[in-house]
Amino acid sequence: MNDRVIAHLLSRHDDILDWLTHFLTIPSVSADPAYAAGMQQARELLVGRLGDIGLNEVQLLDGGGQAAVYGEWMGAPGKPTIIIYGHYDVQPADPLDQWISPPFEPTIRDGCLYARGSSDVKGSTTIALETVAAFLAVEGGCPINIKVFLEGEEETGSPSLRAIVNKYCSLLQADAVLSADGGRASRVVPTINTGARGNNKLGFSVRTAALDLHSGRYGGAVRNALHEMATLVASLHDSQGRVAVKDFDIDATPLTERQIADTAAFPFDAAAFFSDVGAHSHGDPAYNTREQLTLRPALDINGMWGGYTGPGSKTVVASEAHAKLSVRIVPGQDPARVIEAVRAHLKAHCPAGVTLSFQNIGGGSPASTLAADHPLVLGAEQVLHAETGQRPIHVRLGATVPITAIFKEMLGIDTLMFGFNLPDEPVHAPNEFFRIESIAKGLRAWPLLLRELAKYEPADFHR
């Protein structure tokens, strides 16, 4: 191959790594208002960068939450227009004491770049931006029209994304989306993500008294909010790990033969998958692990707390307890309807004398699916086959990329996830890292894919 754009990108590898390292020093935690300055700093960095590389219409798209960063290059009339999606926000970094190096002080160890957001998803976002920059620098233009859209609230479930898309829908007209989020499924075989689970969230609390009570004066004669919370949470699953909520999966599309076959074709080492993180297989025994993770819905409590949690002891009967939960959902399921089933279950299991309340935590997204003969899939197959010599395997993602479903619903366009992160990089956990070797892989594949997509008519993306 003798691609001048790729050659230019690979010659800039270390500069790109430096820029990414700087990007990672910015604590852009969208979930916690304490990091508002970090969010602002990330937006300023990106606005500057998009302008520097030669994009037009560079601006913030504000929908009332964390604004998205936008810029476009529309110099290829008649060619497809592709939204390049990434996000600049990151998960909270706690528990801080479990990080070997601080989350916002990027550190390289053993070929891996450790920092909050390195894998999810500043690394792959940087690859996408640099690809566009290289086309403009080397060839003076891109093979297709480009609209860069960098979201600021992916990690909080994209609460204002619908408002942004609604407000800027004419600006965002395009033929498809290429997402830097949603990474590779395997380090050893090429894969193409043809869909993702959706999600939704719910907070709930129980109250059993007006105030915390002395366990010597009330213990044995009153309800304890912690006992009640435990009983409610325990009721959500059976002993094998099946979700025990009535109608939880009633709308879930049954697995197809193709899905079962694709799943079986994926070289998955279940023993390593679990032992790598010190966990054990647990879940609905009617499905294998990959099916559980990508084709079946799930419900997890993400946080639970109440009573005295400090040093030593405090002998209280707790009067309140709290929990946050999230669901992962599959094609056929409606995010609101699934949460409603969970609420109904909790209400039905809440005894008299216990006050149950709910807290809304951002909006959910349905699952997404990309057709097997879509130009995005065909283009990615061509690129990955050429780069690896192997036929890519179709997989679905267990995690959620809300933009995929929202862009489909509101703009009528499909998304290909083409990130270069890998599943063993501990995103949403301490010591998140991104493999440095993935940068070069991405810098080769992204330009090729943009060239492939230029071979199609805009209408091909809308069949």
Added chain:
Amino acid sequence: MNDRVIAHLLSRHDDILDWLTHFLTIPSVSADPAYAAGMQQARELLVGRLGDIGLNEVQLLDGGGQAAVYGEWMGAPGKPTIIIYGHYDVQPADPLDQWISPPFEPTIRDGCLYARGSSDVKGSTTIALETVAAFLAVEGGCPINIKVFLEGEEETGSPSLRAIVNKYCSLLQADAVLSADGGRASRVVPTINTGARGNNKLGFSVRTAALDLHSGRYGGAVRNALHEMATLVASLHDSQGRVAVKDFDIDATPLTERQIADTAAFPFDAAAFFSDVGAHSHGDPAYNTREQLTLRPALDINGMWGGYTGPGSKTVVASEAHAKLSVRIVPGQDPARVIEAVRAHLKAHCPAGVTLSFQNIGGGSPASTLAADHPLVLGAEQVLHAETGQRPIHVRLGATVPITAIFKEMLGIDTLMFGFNLPDEPVHAPNEFFRIESIAKGLRAWPLLLRELAKYEPADFHR
């Protein structure tokens, strides 16, 4: 009555209230090392006060934990020697945001003194100290020999109390203990505490993976530490509130006819008891509320936490979860054996794939019992009858005063709880208060009781 000591005390009422108010500004939280300075400041205040009022041998009794404050007046040869017990440590004040006035800024509202430690037990401790001060000031001596012993770790289960008693056992030789801790059971009828439940504590944790996992990548195929913790906690009680731990109450002495009759004689408004704190009756249906609270063991989770508990959401599968529990135990039960039954239950209910670990939280105490014809009981009956015109009712305390059991075991002496706090004062909770009217009641009763006890021979206390 024309008691010059009582008259002196009542004339000093406002000075005593001022001193108590100052005492309450000191944040002497024993459970949290962050309050070490407050503990030290409380000790210095008390050492100074004991010296000022004329006690001898004023000193700190250090057993390797929070030192106790000691002082004595031994000028009544042949008369009984009584340890006056109180404690200067207080419970942690959180949740801070629920306090109407800050916990360490004492504030009077509607005849009540609001502050952490006001009811438990700096108020009653001050009454006891001022009684001794008044005898020395007015009469130049007390009717009995006095050893003041003010503990610094009552709220953490008295972990070094045994070491202190062992180290200073010759200094602490006495005929009985009068405790400022363990208050009145009713505002309307006089009561005598003839015993208290014991207690013990246990911390435990579960781990399901080496690190927190992304719920999109692992949700539905691995165990979640929060689900496992909930299931374990839920298993500790049945749906009616009975403790479901095997052998939990196997050693508990069955209720006697006298206990059942005493309990029935106590004018207890169960509806008000529950509605005052916004709670509902819940517990072993074989016993009524007062029996549940004072004559039967109980188990409460005091704190439970894990996963993401901050603002917004974080879609993790939690890898660890934690809980603290305490038990209240009755005569016949051994604190260690009860906790061992709980540990055995948790181990038996912990599934494969979940790592269960335990944390020791301070030492427990057995329940205590005071004989109905003990001079402490007879003396208190005489005083309370004279002061109120009513025959005192014998009650047991649901809470735990570890010193009672420890002094019985190590020094062979009995304890009368003679505090003046009331059960509706929210100790161990936000907005703890002490009724200011209780100060005058205590300042009348304590001198009378010291005079009553002087009528007995030392040997009468040891029958």
